[in-house]
Amino acid sequence: MHEGLHAVDANLLPVLLTLLEERSVVRTAERLSMSPQAVGSALARLRRHFDDPLLVRVGRHLELTTLAATLLPHVTAAVTAAAALLGDDVGFDPATSTKQFTISMSEYAMTVLTAPLLRRLRDLAPGCTLRVETLPAAATEHWDGALLRCDLLVGPEHEAHPGRARPVFREDLVCIVPAAHPAAAAGVLTREALAAMPRAVVPGEHLPLAPDRRPLLASSLLSLPHLVVAADAWALVPRRLAERAGALIAVVETPFPACALVASAMWHARREQDPSGRWLRGVLAEVGASLETAAEIGAGAGSGIGRPGVAPVLAGTVPGS
Numbered sequence: 001m002h003e004g005l006h007a008v009d010a011n012l013l014p015v016l017l018t019l020l021e022e023r024s025v026v027r028t029a030e031r032l033s034m035s036p037q038a039v040g041s042a043l044a045r046l047r048r049h050f051d052d053p054l055l056v057r058v059g060r061h062l063e064l065t066t067l068a069a070t071l072l073p074h075v076t077a078a079v080t081a082a083a084a085l086l087g088d089d090v091g092f093d094p095a096t097s098t099k100q101f102t103i104s105m106s107e108y109a110m111t112v113l114t115a116p117l118l119r120r121l122r123d124l125a126p127g128c129t130l131r132v133e134t135l136p137a138a139a140t141e142h143w144d145g146a147l148l149r150c151d152l153l154v155g156p157e158h159e160a161h162p163g164r165a166r167p168v169f170r171e172d173l174v175c176i177v178p179a180a181h182p183a184a185a186a187g188v189l190t191r192e193a194l195a196a197m198p199r200a201v202v203p204g205e206h207l208p209l210a211p212d213r214r215p216l217l218a219s220s221l222l223s224l225p226h227l228v229v230a231a232d233a234w235a236l237v238p239r240r241l242a243e244r245a246g247a248l249i250a251v252v253e254t255p256f257p258a259c260a261l262v263a264s265a266m267w268h269a270r271r272e273q274d275p276s277g278r279w280l281r282g283v284l285a286e287v288g289a290s291l292e293t294a295a296e297i298g299a300g301a302g303s304g305i306g307r308p309g310v311a312p313v314l315a316g317t318v319p320g321s
Contacts (some may be wrong), residue, residue, distance in 0.1 A: 164272060168290060202217070
């Protein structure tokens, strides 16, 4: 039976919203920093209030009931309105705030962005802290939950994500081979040489005109130079990563068109008007712009693959990039 409004604890509203978004007691508890027992108790109260199970088990997962699916947009609107009216981010002032920001990044984006972003936050928001997490492969399976758990997700933009996105930095891709390979001395990898060598890739990578040969799979971009050396293979990697690999590898010309990696910041639509979120996205955009400027200065003439101004080819590599 439905209880009157006066009998409902307002603190149940964010719990209800998170349960409907996550469809999991455990993930709801993690997001709200509650115990699973407390979330389970809140779910029991909500079920009594609505006289509906709200979440029902289908196979190994919980799914929304018809009523719960109907409630979701209304609860979202109510929580968003309450946050705008009463939330901590009203009049956000980075100079005095003690907010903790959470950003989930791909491994490569983490190596590029974390240090300069931390320096910028220390200058502009000395009381704020930054929690950086590795972007999990499961983020592509539970987009709403992943986007709401963090202030931002940063990595190659995935076509399936339902939120907002903005490019943060773009980086040329270059072709690398082991330093001891004959192509290293020549500085060029021909089609014949490409066809004879294995290619190391990360899951989801695509390259037009690549030889029709089963590739070697690396767990992430960071491990590609090591796999290239171990397997006497070739690979496309961001220019900065090739520079870090140093004497292990050589950058060579190829017959392929130029291509690039684009890392984007992604966030939930509910965070669009959040003052602290808007501020953080602006700071991250500044950091990304400064990195691109430095990369353009350092790249010089570049090599045969990786010149700027062309479409990215790693847009689908969120888990391993």
